[in-house]
Amino acid sequence: MHRRLIAPGALAAASLLLAVPASAAAYQPGAPGIGDPYYPYYGNGGYDVSHYDLRLKYQPRTDELEGTATVLATTTQDLSRFDLDFLLDVSEVRVNGAKAAFATSGQHELEITPAAPLRKGTPVTVVVRYRGVPSTKSAYGFTTWHRTPDGAVAADEPEAAWWWFPSNDHPSDKATYDVSVTVPDGTQAISNGTLQSTSSRLGWTRYTWRSRAPQATYLATLAIGRFDVTTGRSEGGVPVVNAYSRNLGDNDGAARASVERTGELVDWLTGYFGPYPFDSVGGYVPDTTTGYALETQTRVYYSPRQFANGSNTSVVVHELAHQWYGDDVSLKGWRDIWINEGFARYAQWLWSEHEGEGTTQELADYVYASHPADDPFWTVAPGDPGPDNQFDIAVYDRGALAVQALRNEVGDDAFFAILKGWPKEHAYGNASVADFRAYAEKVSGKPLDALFDTWLFQPSKPAVSAARTVSLARTSATVPQPKSWKEIAATNGVHGG
Template sequence: MVLSRSVRRTPRLLALAIVVATAATMAAAPGASASAPGPSAGAPGVGDPYFPDLGNGGYDALHYDLGVSYDPESGLLEGRTTLKAKATQNLSAFDLDLQKLTVDSVKVNGRKAAFTRSGDEITVTPAARLRKGERFSVTVTYGGIPQPLNGPIIFGSDYGWMKTKDGVFVACEPNAGSTWFPSSDHPGDKATYDIRIDAPKGLTGVSNGRLVSSRVAGDRAYFHWRETKPMASYLATATIGKFDVRTGTTPGGVPIYVATDPTLPTGKVDVYGITAEATDYWSQVFGPYPFEETGAIVDDMPQAGFSLEVQSKPVYSAVRNETTIVHELAHQWFGDSVSVKTWPNIWLNEGFATYAQWLWEEHRGRSTAHDSFLKAYGSRPADDPFWKIKVADPQRDTMFSSAVYQRGAMTLQALRERIGDKAFFTLLPTWTRQHRYGNAETSQFIALAEKISGQQLDDLFHTWLNTSGKPALPGK
């Protein structure tokens, strides 16, 4: 990320629902151990230090099939989703995260299921209990007018599901995926996605992955997108509006899809060209591009003072500069493919993407990463509050502070200067390969850096990530 219920429509319109399917039975299989634990309710959260109630215990989300039917004039959202999951314990009930929207009904394995609501938690009690290891499937219909979130987390900006003049801009980091679809809304529970968008004729629905199909029927337009690689819920989008679309492939052969609001002045910023070039360059530096398509969604959303690394197609709330584009594309490796285990590790996303900006300047021949480091380091005196934030655990309200970005990037340059270019540029693609489509934390990065370099690096990472105060320059 970078700063910068109502009257139903006719049956032909898609209603919004969640489906979580189950093949479990109420009783344990014959011959099961009498000491096996009985079924119990899954935890209502995964216990993340910053968002303890996000995500859900007792199951592993595998695949979402989201249906989004949206009326831009009223703001009403309705639709249908299928979530496939696997029980990780014997379950008598399980939770879904859903903020504000109203649930109409729930079915589990095709049978009506009881559900209750407490705040943003929907607790589902299936008629047939679920056994550990069983794959299961719910149907939940819901609807309403999604509301964006706000507060100090995202630079004081609104974020999530944000209404535009002709549709909606959807950018959900860190906790707004559940403002528009029920989910296990934590990056530790990634899944694949089908996202089906139903909007008024004349509008385009853009989402993650690749476009499977699109059609117009009557006064509605339908778009089906598929993301086949595991994705964190906050990276899902269903951005809708009037867009000029350009498609093709990068020089390196990666399919590309760029959608731009035609009312925006593009000026000298070639979003398509920069996206193609940066995708190919990062593929050389960070390892093979991890997804099936690259691209961008460039919308007119002045209330959103940021851009977001939406998986496969970063979303930009205006035409952003080259630096922002290369930052968000670097996130496809650092944040999207390799996601944080918990949110205190956010520097693994933002510090790496910021350092990528320095590498890009070096690649362009405009400035070395060392010079960018010195500029960032020298721009803040020792008594600047910037230096008080411990980047390895910046706390919830400052998790997107400039220190996480800039001091995180400084950490990587200090590491590069300690271990040398050969080890450093072996480390980056090794890291993305080892944790491809998974989750990771800082201790694992330190261990890998030490293994590849053959050096003990605790002092370096402690100084740059875990201390408050301005560190001495490397070698001083």
């Protein structure tokens, strides 16, 4: 070994060099998208979020939102820079306590450059201070922030977070949440999970909500307005929180007659899907003009228009079924939407059977016979429908047909074991259509590649033989419409405008 003498100045320079990681050149910006082929710039690369802490203040009169978001994450690569998805005006960003540089790019990217690069595996605390008027912001030509006469609502799919909190906006990065919102006295703030506290001071009231289970960003919701809130507990012990705008008018009675059955319906669904996975359940009906409902985790969003023709328990069943299929087990990528919508639709079919208004097979027969072979309905592949057809009716109805075909193939014992076992197998995680097929094969002991290909991926109407029932050979004119069909069809736009 040869000892090398270093002059004092050179030693200082060498010490400085040693302070810079040898792999500094390997530090790279995180990708501006998480890698979903349907939405290339949704989500971000380079880190994984574990918790969002949101402290907000909202003025309904002006639609001004002020907030401080604290995002807890862990880096998944050596990072020189990373993005959050966000639209409002940012005044300051800190990373691990130090001020960070920031800029905006693209449609909804907040680029953050920390004072020092971040090694892979580093716990990171990001604090973003911001304010703005969400209704004035748009991306890709649209907004998902819905103003109401007495406040606003954030609830949409596949994106909604950008208008009220900075996030890694993709279902594959789930996190827990604390959402604390200050609003003028007399106004309420509704969000996911359980209400931890309320406090009032100088004309303002703060509501603090907590979501303890991992939650996808699009399932986070915020509703601000004047609500009549009802609370209770299902027979099975699940706390129920429902909220109704005081301005629902003629829709008020039908909305309450439907949503107030949430406790009963969630208990009923546990018989098919297993124990309810969260610590509260409920829904809210704000004074909006939208036409859809959304399975926002634990606190379902319903448009008043869902109840324009009277009560509709079927839509409540649909959204509650999502608490297992979509919320507890979330999709890996947006192409896996069938796991959400096919099974939520099938839950409506099960409810129809329970109510004596048409069996699942009768509904399958009717859907199959109602669409001739040349109907574009059959050109949409529910197993990978593409972003333009993500919420096409075929994803729901052909998707439910696929579920019935699976039931016919494996038999009731295996089918109901799959239905209940799936949420347990991937609890609080993410899974794909391929994962579901593998699980169904494991439980049933049958190869299912051909069945899944036929019903979920082929752009054509499956042959009668594939449907495994002679009754499907009948035409729509000879297949009677199940009594439940109109109520089920009324939910066809649950995720549409």
